[in-house]
Amino acid sequence: MKERAIDIAEAFARITSEATGPRDAAKRVVETLCSSAGALYAFVAKEDGNAHGGLAILSAAGLDAATYRRLEQRAPSTAVVRAFEQKEVTYLLINDEPTLDFLVIQGKSVELIAAPFDINEHQSGCVAAAFDKRKLADRSEAEALVRLAALTVSHVIRIDEIRRDSTDQATEDEVAARLALKEKYDISKIVGNSGAMRQVADQVRQIARSNAAVLLRGERGTGKEMLAYALHYASLRARQEFRKVSCAGMPGSLLEAELFGIESQPLKLGAIEQAKFGTLFIDEIAETTPEIQMRLLRLIRDSRFERVNSTEPIRANLRLIFSTAADLENLAEIGRFSTELLYRINAFTIFVPPLRDRKADILLLSEHFIEKYAREQKRKIARISTPAIDMLAKYHFPGNVRELENVIERAVMVCDQGVIHARHLPATLQTAEETATRPASTLEATVAAFERDIIDDALKSSRGNIAKAARDLGTTERILGYKIKNAGIEPRRYK
Template sequence: MTDTAAFPLGVTLPGDDFSQCGTGECRVTLLPTLYRLNESISTATDLAGPLGLVLEVMQRDLKMDRGTVTLLDRRTGRISIHDSFGLTEEEENRGIYSLGEGITGKVVESGTPIIVPRLHEDPDFLDRTGAHSGERGQKTAYLCVPIRLGGRVLGTIGGERRYLSRRLLKQDAEFLAAIALMIAPAVELHLIASVERLALEQENRALKHALKEKFHPQSIIGNSKAMMADVYELIEKVAKTRVTVLILGESGVGKELVASAIHYGSDRAEKPFIKFNCAAIPENLAESQLFGHEKGAFTGAMAQHKGHFEQAHGGTIFLDEVGELSSTVQAKLLRVLQDRSIERIGGRGPIRIDVRIIAATNRDLAQMVAEGTFREDLFYRLNVLPMTVPPLRQRGSDVILLADHFVASKSRAYGKDVKRISTPALNMLMSYHWPGNVRELENVIERAVILSDDDVIHAWNLPPSLQAPTADSAGRSVGLDEKLGSIEFELIVDALKASNGNVAAAAEALGLTRRVLGIRLQRHGIDFHDFRTARRHPEASAG
């Protein structure tokens, strides 16, 4: 084997002298170092401590000029320098290899150590870092050993210096191999944690992006004047500010969706959005949940707890049903709005917070102030920019847009193929007063999808509360011609809906000529333009 060839550990080289350390650097003295390294690995909480000690030993005790620890990213196949000495930061950043590339890549690919007695003469030496520029002709040796665990190669330990004794070169390679074996479990844990952390960060970014898209104002269903003027325009304007918003409206109108749209449309979209239902938490727990507590502040406080305001730092907190807060919590909330600080239960001082507050209620807070059940000063602090979400009964054709959206989403959820709502069912939906608003409509459509036996939701699939008696059924009998005309009307309307107002396609679906269908459209007073595409968002949120 020539001087410039790589050779494995365990091979006796010509000229080796095993009776003594030729340079006086006997490695027997390193046994206490191995013990210290093992102790460092067993008590370390991360990889920085053990690797720092490894590199220190290589530089101080093995008298190496340069040393590196590389790690393999199994997802990309990229090998990069994780830590080093003797390299600048720029040189370290350039030390990136692929499997089988250069000496480092070959060690990772094969899982076997490589010793190169004359580094600059080896054809596999790439000098990827650029640290050896101008060093050609030097007789520097290079040792590279794999970090292996359970047959898997995790990275390498590499070091270089000039050796006069081949025996010492071989001993140092064996010493590095022993160190690599010791630190392998810690390296494995580090790689697992890094991969999981990266995956979680990527997932978190994807979820935040999805939420931002879902709760964008354009994704809230509805094109009624009440929504366009009173909600969408305000959301766009308010989202760009940090003003406190009070969302008013009946239960079930979608106040939480509006709050979400404001947060995800603001410059705080990447920060936390914390929701708190003031009516769902008992009075004795609300204070702790909102403002947190210190360990031992009360019976059962076994550890320090950060409240929702601290958790929302930098982002937004949404206080739903704010009118249900007790007088004690109202006083503390007022302090947050005034001073932008909170104090944990049992705490010793205020904690500064940066939180945007969006509150919502279905109650008349002004009336509560008059009755003395809600603090007047808190009301004016919350009522900086009030926004009223209209009830569903005032949103006209939005009922149909929402119903179509719920039909599509519930059909997917239950694995059904319901495609549309029949005209009589639509008429029933439009004539109902919807005391439960959007939430009630969603429940009604979910029930109808479950009960539907074909691809259509019929009037009989709707609950009894929508089955209001008609003038015909209550007052007079209906003749055959009128019944047939009603059925014809429904069939024509359904065909126009299915064809998106295309008269030719509707006529073909009904088995009629376009001319005959045109006559019947006139007879029933139907305008096919009414069935052209409206503003719909099949994947949008309901609000």
């Protein structure tokens, strides 16, 4: 024994924690057995259905190339398999084993100690080390070291299998998440039947599979980010990363680092590198500084950029989508936005209309958000009442689709029945006119709105039958007819 057994055991412990994989562990184990434990040669074998004879040699030390090749070819038919069959440490005198004659060393009485190990229920392996029997001082100590070597390799193989299983599961989870996002942002899921939105959907389909930069223009809250996602998941880059950087309110130096990264220790990658082979969505491009605009111009023109604090050009391969709510032409005219950059990003523009110009979509959008938030909040909401829809249609929605979504989310939260009524909408809508809102609602108006909702539901249930609606409400047909007339309700609408 060249080194103390305790030192060799410590070396095996380091291999367990440092090995990069099974082959690396096997290589270091057999080298340690030869260099530190006095083995003449050593090798690691494991069962493998894809290998010749079902047995693979992971690594070997102390053998020349020709002998190693013979071991690979003959191992499945040699006495080494006894260790696998008996599942216990096996001693083999090489000179007495005809199947192992290629491992004989002239002038030495070679004894092979083979220690098996289990990988799983269906797979096992062994570590084998050859010693000169006449010079081996402590046979039991040698056996203990070979056993420990087998335990070391077995442990590393099991860790590697767990890691690979985890990686496979993570990959499966990533694929599932990507498919869910692809379905969520599918072009067909763009909500809207109005002519303006049909045109937007057609434009998205037209440009999605191109690598050309796209500029999304429209007021805040119109759904530009949703369209950016739709463009990405309908593109040839759908399997790659989608990154978003919002320029609004971000200081120039911070935004520059966020986009281009910083050459530092440790290295900080920017969104451009993180979105490699994928899509980068730069929101509110008008908020960028002239310096950033020049760097983006070079990125689009040359497909290259430099990190902050570096002059080394890096090649970029990604698709760029920009958005803005600003008048870029006016900003370029007064010198606050690069004219050349505007020319580059304006090659394909999609204008997203404000909600006030697509009021035909309000009902569809409302039903979509009701379904979404009812599911999230575990509420049973069947529908939204006609007066509530009328109220939404009269409102001008300065915050566009985002404001409508917030309104519906609140309505779902406060709804105490299966129907969203006008009283569940915010006060700003309950007093809304087409272009403005009055400061407050009177008690009389509030009561009238509440009464109209009740009558509306009763007429819907009775399919416009006033007599049945009156019975359901516990009043007379004459009184109900009077209230219907005063409220301006047309019962024939419900038949």
